[in-house]
Amino acid sequence: MINVLIIDDREEKVKLIKKILVDGCNLPLENIESADSIASGRRKLTEKVYDLLLLDLVLPLFSNEDPDPKGGLNFISELKGSAAMKTPIQIIGLTENINAYETKKGEFERLLFSVILCKQGSSDWIQQVKEKVDYAIRIKEAILKTINDNNKFDIGLICALQEEYNQMLDAFGGDTKWRNFEIEDYPYRFKTIEITTASNNVVRVIAATAGRPGVVPTAVLATTMYNLFKVQSVFMTGFSAGFPSKDLALGDVMVAKSIEDYANGKLIDDPANTVELLKEIHQVEASTELVTKIQEYASKPETRATLNAKVERANLKVNSRDNYAIQVSATCCGPFVVTSNDFVNQIKRDNRKLEGLDMEGYGLYLTSHLLTKRVKKDALWLKGIGDFANPQKSDGYHDTCSFTSATLLHMFIKEYM
Template identity: 30%
Template sequence: MKVLIVDDVQTKIREILKVLSAAGIHEEWVDTAGSVVGAAKLLKENDYGLLVIDLVLPLRLSEEPDKSGGTRLLNEIVRNSSLKRPEHIVGLTVSDEALQEAQPEFSRGLWSIVRYGTDVSEWREALVEKARYLLARESFEQEEVARDTDVLFVCALARPELSQLKVALGNNFEEVSVNGDHTRYFRTSISTQPKDISVTVCSAPSMGLTAAASLTTKACMHFKPKIVVMTGICAGKKGEVALGQCIVASTSWDYGSGKFIGSAEGVQFKANPYQLAIEPAAQSAAEAVLSDQSFLDSLHDSFQGNKPKQRLEGILAPLASGAAVQANSEFFESVAQKQVRKVAGIDMEAFAVSWSAREANEPKPICIIAKSVADFADEEKSDDFQDYCSFTSGSIGFEIAKRLI
């Protein structure tokens, strides 16, 4: 933030600098001018957040001060479009006569005018208030700009999803603090062609639709991502997909959406799901990545840990979400018969993330759901491949996102 002091008295300039310095304004941010002409030259060249102006100013340094000099400069700022108008203007004067004459002009511009004096505190308070306000706002704006991210990753849990995502992305992350938000966010920049991609990653405190929706909503507000990606693990439909296979959701929905109906046969659940489809651009990118077998093979080979014997494959298919962990071999058949016949996987978060991204502020991010099959939602559930699935889904999700940046 830059400040311009316009005054022809050096002792007064030094006093003003002391006050601004105490408020947090560094001296190198401050320019000074001793005349109307000198100030106008600086106002053509620079943007100032604050202008501190004496009312009694010479037109040029070689001339005598004029009690209307300050007002003349203000009129020039308003009239001359080549001068960059400061956001805040504070007038200071030791002359009561000049103060009274300039008051109407300052009032029209909604500017401040106070009497200056070494024994007067009002002018000091006025400068401190303006300086602190401008510094606080600039800090907020810089934080907002710094937060903007290309790709936001949302994970269900810190382990294994988020920890393996970080391994997959292969970069050093720094933690980002957001005032008033206890969630831990991590940020990095990944070098790609033709540009570097800024990435922010986070995880919810627990699994489930509610936690995922809450996290995605506030993270989108904080970081304004272009793309939202959820990666991690899911359950797959046995016979439709294999362990370790990555499902990119072509559609997602809440399989618990509907109503219970009483009848002579007892209470029955009638499903009424609302489905969200992947955006066409994301679908094209996903199809390209999932068909690149050499890329998928490289992911499988690079993972250092327990992994399936079969090679990594990917599929673009329906993925349903619900509030409960499933360990029932008949569950998939129920969803396939009553909701979507070709459902390939189920999880506890995908639909919530997709919905939150769709409802985000403009410009809305593109949403990608990429989850790898860690079990078949049956009585034989196992944690053997959760790390592998979190790693591969994270790598595939980012590869899809890269094609959309």
């Protein structure tokens, strides 16, 4: 709905105009404000954005002063050249003075605004006001639709760390393929790209990095993606830890079909005078549709072959004989960088099906779950296994894991979205 400012020093005329706007145009009274002088109108236009300005042509500079026959026109000229005042989409002059109407009409129209002669006893001017208001409403709706369309994306991509993000940008074609997308008052530096899929659909993608590890930064960024850009799906790539097994090697890509918060519960003193965590298991499932699709895609031999070929071309294979696999598994998440075999074994005792852990995934999955009401929100976590959460933990696979997980996602989007 539009916001209207009326500048007129005649109280009865202001009341009449408000009645027309409320009763005839269905505008809420709280969306209509008034000023009785050029000075008070100038102050309001400095403080707030109005969509429509209705003003008398004959206006006083200050309240309770004699009106200036050129007050309205002079104020419009001032408004047009002012950086401090916010010019409304539409400006309409209203006057009962036929001489002012005849002499100022041409100058108003030269400034691309219109003047309405308010003849007493005639309803023609009321109908003209209604038409102008209706036009202002339609113009604002069109502007908002354009803004919303420009800000609407199909997919959100997020990474916790800048090093993960850089590899993701490379996996999707390199930084030159992306376009910067600035949103005022948000702390993120968004980038966008369009991907043409195998079915010839164009998928609009918006990406950003949280810039730090942890559940909270990821949840905040994911919420921004869902609410600001109206994406249906948010994907997360990067590197994580895996639990040692014969089926899992460093560099493999893990897709989380569920993520559990391993650090949720109650801390108590146990008989040995140590602190014990009484766990409350909270687990969030990924989108069944996305998991089913990526399981199908990962099971194709050509998927793994293509993935490894792309990693090799990027010169990111840590060992020349590495042959990175794709695994869909249950994972867990918590606030710690883990380098302890005992801690990993304790987590595995609580849930033997867990295969990996990180510090962010639970925030992503919980956010998608909580924000799913009328419109379904999907999320999928894909990360490469950079270490086994033991004392031998190192950074040697970080770039490889970040690139490999993002490359798999890029391939998946092109094939299935």
